[in-house]
Amino acid sequence: MSDVSVVSTFSSDDECAQAILSLEHARMQGYRAFFPFPSEKILEANTHVRRLPRSPVRLWVLLGGITGFLSAIALTVGTSWEWNLYTGGKPIASIPPYIIIMFELMILIGGLAGITGFFFHSNLPAFESEAGYNPRFGGSKFGLVIRCEEAEAAGIESLMRDAGAEDIQREA
Amino acid sequence: MAAAVETNIPPTYVDIDRSVQRALAPGGLKYWLWVLFCAFLTALGIGFWTNQIYKGLGVTGLTEPTMWAPYITNFVFWVGIAHSGTLISAILFLFRSRWRTAVYRLAETMTVFAVATAGLFPLIHLGRVWFFYWCVPYPNQRYLQPDFRSPLVWDFFAISTYLTISTLFLFMGLIPDVANARDVATGWRKTLYSILAFGWQGTDRQWRNFSMGYLLLAGFATPLVLSVHSVVSWDFAMTQLPGWHSTIFAPYFVAGAIFSGCGLVLTLIIPVRRLLHLEDVVTIWHLDNLAKVVLLTSLIVSYSYACESFMVWYSQDPIEIVTFNQRYFGPQGYLFWIMVTCNCLIPLLLFVPRIRTNVIWLFIISIFVNIGMWLERFVIIAGSLATSTEPSQWRFYTPQVTEIVLTVASFGWFLMNFSLFAKFMPIVSMTELKEGISWLRQAVRETYPYRKAA
Numbered sequence: 001m002s003d004v005s006v007v008s009t010f011s012s013d014d015e016c017a018q019a020i021l022s023l024e025h026a027r028m029q030g031y032r033a034f035f036p037f038p039s040e041k042i043l044e045a046n047t048h049v050r051r052l053p054r055s056p057v058r059l060w061v062l063l064g065g066i067t068g069f070l071s072a073i074a075l076t077v078g079t080s081w082e083w084n085l086y087t088g089g090k091p092i093a094s095i096p097p098y099i100i101i102m103f104e105l106m107i108l109i110g111g112l113a114g115i116t117g118f119f120f121h122s123n124l125p126a127f128e129s130e131a132g133y134n135p136r137f138g139g140s141k142f143g144l145v146i147r148c149e150e151a152e153a154a155g156i157e158s159l160m161r162d163a164g165a166e167d168i169q170r171e172a
Numbered sequence: 173m174a175a176a177v178e179t180n181i182p183p184t185y186v187d188i189d190r191s192v193q194r195a196l197a198p199g200g201l202k203y204w205l206w207v208l209f210c211a212f213l214t215a216l217g218i219g220f221w222t223n224q225i226y227k228g229l230g231v232t233g234l235t236e237p238t239m240w241a242p243y244i245t246n247f248v249f250w251v252g253i254a255h256s257g258t259l260i261s262a263i264l265f266l267f268r269s270r271w272r273t274a275v276y277r278l279a280e281t282m283t284v285f286a287v288a289t290a291g292l293f294p295l296i297h298l299g300r301v302w303f304f305y306w307c308v309p310y311p312n313q314r315y316l317q318p319d320f321r322s323p324l325v326w327d328f329f330a331i332s333t334y335l336t337i338s339t340l341f342l343f344m345g346l347i348p349d350v351a352n353a354r355d356v357a358t359g360w361r362k363t364l365y366s367i368l369a370f371g372w373q374g375t376d377r378q379w380r381n382f383s384m385g386y387l388l389l390a391g392f393a394t395p396l397v398l399s400v401h402s403v404v405s406w407d408f409a410m411t412q413l414p415g416w417h418s419t420i421f422a423p424y425f426v427a428g429a430i431f432s433g434c435g436l437v438l439t440l441i442i443p444v445r446r447l448l449h450l451e452d453v454v455t456i457w458h459l460d461n462l463a464k465v466v467l468l469t470s471l472i473v474s475y476s477y478a479c480e481s482f483m484v485w486y487s488q489d490p491i492e493i494v495t496f497n498q499r500y501f502g503p504q505g506y507l508f509w510i511m512v513t514c515n516c517l518i519p520l521l522l523f524v525p526r527i528r529t530n531v532i533w534l535f536i537i538s539i540f541v542n543i544g545m546w547l548e549r550f551v552i553i554a555g556s557l558a559t560s561t562e563p564s565q566w567r568f569y570t571p572q573v574t575e576i577v578l579t580v581a582s583f584g585w586f587l588m589n590f591s592l593f594a595k596f597m598p599i600v601s602m603t604e605l606k607e608g609i610s611w612l613r614q615a616v617r618e619t620y621p622y623r624k625a626a
Binding site for chain 2: 042054097100112124
């Protein structure tokens, strides 16, 4: 049973990524990394250690885009059939000009769905701080919070120190 | 794995935070006087608009055949201004351009407020604005047929989508920076930033979804930016009117939009970096690159002018020739030549590196670009309409005080919103500057010789 958190602070994303990779050897997946910008190194290390698939946000965007496209077909073609006035000798439902509406609604609904997916999968809005969060992690430092059993804590701290942690604290 | 980033070479992460957060310090008396002045212009515009609503469009100089003049010019101008924001934030993001990081937030902010300003002008132009919803293309019970074949309906969808996506893009990028500001803010600002940050803490899970969402939004915004100004150009090009009916309009308008938008980014960023003390993060190197984009798009716009004229001459269509003859040498031909001077000749100065790296020159050139691009839209819109019919019915538009005040008020409205945003929200992205800190350091290094030369 995990009962302590080891909070390590790093001054660079290289060190933080290295620390995450070192957790793989220790078979530790119960960690949370905090970093001030989307560091590719940390994201790659995290994906590698946790064997993560690509973010599900892309599926939201895909489904939103398809929904928007289909909605635009329904809106344009459906409305034209309902108001079936011949103008300029053109067909009632003339697809080429409708493609513009389809494109715009595909982007609109896809974008809105993407933002919704981002919020949903990122647990936002979050009303409580994650354990171990420190405001420094939003500014200039990189944090790694590892939940482990107290007996494992010393080993974890050693790993973090080897990876270059400048500060290590143990929290209940 | 890439080489490790040194953490102790200036500017450091802390330096970036300090520079950007310093800009969020409460504004002084001069700042509030400026905001008040912009608010006064806005209020003046509201007053004149109210008068126009009460008395009708007769208070303007709009009359047959020139029913589209400064209001639609302002609409196209502000939509065009918006485009560089998306170019810098989305398109250059996809291309991993190094210099965009310091200027993209300002450009995005400009985009959102410019589209919001542009959206007002079709309403102002309507006259009976309370019937605006009659124009909204949805199936209804009023025997009004929403004609999805009309470019004006395309425009409605394009502008609405563009405003929404631009706002989302700005909002999403702001979240990590607002969270950063939240962690150091106090008082009501902390409350404001806490609400807008949505509890963001920069966890691996949040960044993973953020990166994907932001990338896809940028991917969506890129074709959108091209489509929107193409659609705006088709408001004109799809008609049979000489001077408007041209296949070159879509790319020509897109290039012009990016040109004018980058011009306004320069106009805004030069005072902003000085007044908010952002010289350390928005360096001369960034301005130099922005100036290169202005120069490139100026050349494209100049080429478009030449192509347009060549096509008219080559077609030997007598009506087109008369229209363009009037455009160049008619009673308002001087506007065309001012436009050419501002858009084609003055930007050529940017070929000189010393001018590209001198903020005063850049600022002056950017003002000329803004004037030139406003005139371009006016010449195309009002000039073509004035000579579109039988010569006996030709009438050149003469502005009245209402249109002049509303045009000036649109700048007041835009600058008021922009100034408030710049003081209350991080106007430079701390997140992306940190991500590309090695590039920023290079920029600071490359800036030094310029400073020395100056």
